[in-house]
Amino acid sequence: MSDFQPAFLAKFRFVENRNRKSDKSPEKNIVVDFTAEEAVKAANYLMTMAENAESSGNKIRVYTGPDQFDEVAGFSLWGGLWGDRGSFSPAKPEAPKPIF
Numbered sequence: 895m896s897d898f899q900p901a902f903l904a905k906f907r908f909v910e911n912r913n914r915k916s917d918k919s920p921e922k923n924i925v926v927d928f929t930a931e932e933a934v935k936a937a938n939y940l941m942t943m944a945e946n947a948e949s950s951g952n953k954i955r956v957y958t959g960p961d962q963f964d965e966v967a968g969f970s971l972w973g974g975l976w977g978d979r980g981s982f983s984p985a986k987p988e989a990p991k992p993i994f
């Protein structure tokens with residue numbers, strides 16, 4: 895058995911979009927379920943990761959067009975998908991390093 899303790903656990907699922915108004919409407923919607931406890935853990939995770947991205951200089955690309963993007967401080971959140979269901983359960987981040 896693994897000793898892995900995720901920072902938080904949020905299960906998600908994809909559901910058919912039955913209210914499509916046009917071809918530009920998504921075919922499916924994503925639903926992410928949080929318990930109150932896991933939502934607090936996720937909020938703390940996101941704050942820590944944002945602080946770490948700012949202090950470490952970690953960058954992500956924000957695309958504004960097919961070949962146009964800006965690199966800004968940020969991070970990626972990965973999840974697992976099995977059929978139309980999955981979960982986000984990232985590893986606990988390191989505490990942010992002081993900027994000064």
